[in-house]
Amino acid sequence: MTEEKTDDAQPKTLLLVDGSSYLYRAYHAMPDLRAVPGDPASPATGAIRGMINMMQKLRKDVRADYAACVFDAPGKTFRDDLYPEYKAHRSPMPDDLRAQIDPIHEVVRLLGWKVLNVSGVEADDVIGTLACMAGERGIRxxxxxGDKDLSQLVNEHVTVIDTMNDKVRDLAGVEAEFGVPPRLMVDYQALVGDSVDNVPGVEKVGPKTAVKLLTEYGSLDNLIARAADVKGAVGENLRKALEWLPTGRQLLTIKRDCDLKDHIPGLPSLDDIVIGGQATDQLKVFYEKYGFKGLVKQLETHDVPPELIEEHRSHKKVGAGPGPGGLFEEPDLSGLSRATNLQYETVFTWDQFDTLLAHVKEAQLVALDTETSSLDEMQAEIVGLSFSTAPGIAAYIPLTHSYAGAPDQLPREEVLAKLKPWLEDGSRAKLGQHVKYDRHVFANHGIEVRGYVHDTMLQSYVLEVHKPHGLASLAERHLGRSGIDYETIAGKGAHQIPFQQVPVEKAAEYSCEDSDQCLDVHLSLWPRLERDPKLRYIYELEIQSSETLYRIERNGVLIDSEELVRQAHELGQRIMKLEQEAHELAGQPFNLGSPKQIGDVLFTKQGLPVVKKTASGAPSTDEEVLEKLAEDYPLPAKILEHRGLSKLKGTYVDKLPQMVHPRTGRVHTHYAQAVAVTGRLSSNDPNLQNIPIRTAEGRRIREAFVAAPGHVIASADYSQIELRIMAHISEDEALLRAFRENMDVHRATASEVFGVAPDQVSSEQRRYAKVINFGLIYGMSSFGLARNLGIETKAAAGYIDRYFQRYPGVKHYMDETRLSAKSRGYVETVFGRRLYLPEINSPNGPRRGGAERQAINAPMQGTAADLIKLSMVKVQDVLDREARRTKMILQVHDELVFEVPEDELDWARAEIPRLMAGVAELRVPLVAEFGAGPNWDRAH
Known part of the structure; x- marks a missing residue:
């Protein structure tokens, strides 16, 4: 056998795509996209778009000489004749997906792939045949x-990759995953059976038993021959299946001898499936037809003749010195995309630096990127800096790269000293990607950067909240530009090197590309924000919030570590006691941290009812299950309490003292600004928004958040903010009146729902009303309400009906919001933030239902998020203008936390609630409540 080799003497590669597997994955992974966004009558395009993404990524990731995408053909196959019940239980293909099959075939061809669908056999059989032919010619x-059945094809020439799960099934990978080598995979499958294809195996023989049998007997044939030797129930079941097993194996065996001559006339040569170039003009027509505007733009960006790209590659000057056509001289971009004509410089001398600084000072807007020693923003130090003032043009200043043979670099502190006046000049407009991080990094070197007017991450967050906001995603989505992956230059996992050790030439290209792409993305996104006043308002709020959050993170919060050590000791004692009590109730010791052992004790030993099962079929022991069982049984209650206290101790009580920053003596959380689709902030490292406050132990943790000597901790939070927003948005008269008259809104609701006078409402009725008020905000169904209140579903439905009779404006709002969301594909906050709902027209019922509930709740959550951001910005502005020493140290949902000097407490008590209540005028008054004390807990 002679191996076919490429020009560089590597064996040639055949890339085969299981198209049928791909299209189902694309359909289920993508939202309900339409050719006309938001129009349910428009053709569905989600599977088409997902397929394009997957095929493009695969072609980029796997170098191949030959390629084909293989689909199942409609109609019966030889397996149906062999066994009429084959695949009998499979659900029919969804109509929306069926309508996308022909367009998927078309676009895959246009992308340069050979498309195959052969009648009478399955896609797996075609793949097996082609893989066998390629192997005979020495082609890899x-x-x-993602189909495990294809593992039976694996050999020294054939590898299966599952890109969705980052799984490689080669010879070693198959054996590691299934416990048998690829040559025994068909035997393994015949024993286990295939429930998806309705192929029975041997009763009660699962994967472990199948592996054991095949290891002992060597093959299915040997096992069948010696079936009489197999003992116990397994032997009995095996002998019952002896007549069926040959048929089962035949059904599961992938054919490797399909007649493909009609489809690939040149066989056995594979020249008919040489991977081709994409049909750009036809693709553009296709993309426009199905509403893929981003892909059209991507085509236009990449549509440059190859000879021109080659001719202009010399313009990419990493490490070149200044001169004609060099540093920041505007290139001729006519006929070329910005991404192909790049002038990247590396600054090694003071002359180069002075030239760069002069250009930076003259520029109207400069994109700035830092390369650092750490992702920890409070610890990170600058390794290098890059600047871009025009698309395709950037310069990198290496400062502290240290490795054998590293070039001489300008001294960091001197470079920063020369840049400091420009960096701290608020009139010099600057741009970045996630500028809050860069501000911290500069602050670590004593520089307070001013003039950050744009942040591409936040631009994306406002324009397309439901999409990724990383720079690589933005560049690919809006410019059609792919970039250098960080792991390409630094390695990954345990082998990843710090940025200081990345060779300067690689670091320069990487960093220049970042600042260049950042500017390029800004030029694409900013015009869209500029022409929409509502979105521009939200974007400006996000930019101002980023500045305030930087201040909050920098301030940090003081922790009483000794108090936490005391709490840790007490919790440890209680956890041990709970463990002993659980062992006594179980009648045996067991590991309370092991779901498997818990399941064995609860369901096998004690025979408790199984509430639900895991994906693998084992009884679930999750929190929901334990809470249900705890209503009737003491052991689950003990396990639940043990689990809660152990989590509290491990997550907060033990961990917080370790997170005190050595330089400041404080804990500094990080606020992720571009994560939640509603606009809410999320806190992490540590997460200070999720400290449980419903238990006494959880509330005690807040006692460890203390003030510096001469200060107090103060808390200001909005009262019933989402209900007030509901009243404003729905314009329901009864709800508006309750807030305008400063009534207890839950008592008012109870009065309406239960038909009693407000002063006759019982505490239980008020509790019910509170659950109803907040439940309906979150789109809770009668079933959910019943479960929450512990009542019959019919009774809960009656309460909801009465609620809507008394508050018809709320019902009208909910109905109108659902309809509006379905037609537009998004909802809006009071201030104009757009909250996209990709699943609002999904054919999948649960997904669509979830989106409808989100449509009702998101405007309220989003408006609450806007209000707290407005408050943060307003209060910080007043603190700065009046030169107050009060510091904002935390933001937790609808609450702001401050460290207040004792002599400013009266001012804070009067002014902060007033400022928060005055940031917006709604149809009901905003109310902020204020408290103060020596620690966070006492401030409430």
């Missing part, structure tokens, strides 16, 4: 599929 085959 890579099969891309």
């Amino acid at each position: 085959t890579v099969i891309s599929s």
